[in-house]
Amino acid sequence: MESNKRSEDARPVTNFIRQIIDQDLTAGKNDGKVVTRFPPEPNGYLHIGHAKSICLNFGIAEDYHGHCHLRFDDTNPHKEDLAFVEAIKRDVQWLGFSWGEKEFYASDYFEPLHDYAVELIKKGKAYVCDLSPEAAREYRGTLTEPGRDSPYRERSVEENLDLFDRMRAGEFEDGSHVLRAKIDMASSNINLRDPIIYRIRHGVVHHQTGAQWCIYPMYDFTHCLSDSIEGITHSLCTLEFEDHRPLYDWFLDQLEVPCHPQQIEFSRLNLQYTVTSKRKLTELVAEGFVEGWDDPRMPTIAGLRRRGVTPVAIRDFCDRIGITKADNSVEMGLLESTIREDLNIHAPRRMAVLRPLKLVIENYPEGQTEVLEAANHPQDEDMGWRKVPFSREIYIDRDDFMEVAPNKKFKRLVTGGEVRLRNAYVIRCDEVIKNEQGEIIELRCHYDTATLGANPEGRKVKGVIHWVSAEHAIAAEVRLYDRLFSHPAPDAGKDGKDYRDHFNADSLCTLTQCYLEAGLTEAQPGDVFQFEREGYFCKDPATNANDLPVFNRTVSLRDSWAKIEKQSASR
């Protein structure tokens, strides 16, 4: 069983929110209880930015022996879907968090919410407004000019009660009436300029409440009251809700509520070369830039899972990025680093040739097969050993051979040179066979029989390359992924460009003629291996058009040779 606890020597995770909670606890606030909530709207899949919030909320609940509620913020049936509810639950669970019995829906509270609205009306703090959306916008004013009072602002309590009843009863059309809080049309905070708390929505079937309602409460009204009803102590949300906090507090101050949770805001995650906006991810799916929400290029939890990223890596990543109020731009390298760290420890090693080049060992007997032993992990004996067939004809990667070494640092196979075949023998290349176009199609080599598990005498062989036996290898498709966008901040919106303009057309590279070590036949969907010298690869749930197994590259190995090549190329 994998532990989701941080290692002993790691410094404990702390942040300004945990410090506030610590202070609240010492002050004896909330009877010493800590209750948080993760409140997704079921209108899309969860992404890495949500993971930050999930780890924060569930992490705090765990560490303070409290609870974290999973609450679906389902007040806008127009955009929401039961399929998203299910996907969200699967993803939170997969990340390793459990909400137990604490699964809620804002729609569970539609009746009490309605009663709170009535209470507000009775207190003269809310009114039904007949202004059209366009007129309302005009009355609202701008950032620099105050708004004007609605002509319907001074309706009597009785009239408001009657009108609100009739809104609920379905007497009015969409957009014709709204219920608004009566606060201050001149406030410098636009959220306080008599915000709408109920709107009319006919003809939509809500995934939880069906056709029961034709009026739906707005976020600001719903959220604070849902928090209060559930006894949330700390309501953690992202920075864009900072301006809403006065409204959050206003509703709770006006109404007879069970408790007054504290809203605390933190900055959302910005991850370079991708987008963490549900709207944009929705568009990428809808417009066919990717194959779905779980496309391995997507920063969604489902995409990362299909890519082979583990929950441990994601949680570690969330620990490392921290929680602050500062705008941030996290490098993809940090995520990759946490992925590699986890996979390096846990992924069994295999050999796979992605761009095959045939190699014949001339002094190896035809028809002979030898079964060699290979360690599943070079540093972890407990992961055991496997058997790898070796024969006269093998495949190596095209990149591992050059007729002439480009520089003295090149350690792979060259004409007349020697190299170690990983887990096998040292070979020497004697001859290069080319086709009519001059392309290398085959290598003729000799092997040194004395070099299995032993170094050759009198000489040093520096290079080690991987291989597979041609006769025994299994054919497969391998998909290599690169960053989704070619710009570190694709959604910055500067220079008049749309994030779509930065889409990386080379984000998917499909290799259809790969050969894998025979034992990989038994790989199950979701299994992750290290293909030595290449990277980490995850077996995809599906096969390709030719019914071949598919492996997705989770992340490449760190590649210092590529750096050397790049440096010498730029010189």
Added chain:
RNA sequence: UGGCCCUUGGUGUAAUGGUAACACUACAGGUUUUGAUCCUGUCAUUGGAGGUUCGAGUCCUCCAGGGCCAGCCA
């Protein structure tokens, strides 16, 4: 030209008036049957200017830069 918020190495964070710490990246070495892993070392006087203080990344003032807000979205 309104209100709210933010600013510590390339990046993300820590330091809660007392020697600027950690991780990632980068660079330089070492080990290695993965150019991986692992190990060692190097890289910031905290946006700017004043002020308070024995002492300021931390407190105060001003300035600069950045973010968010004018959905019947959340």
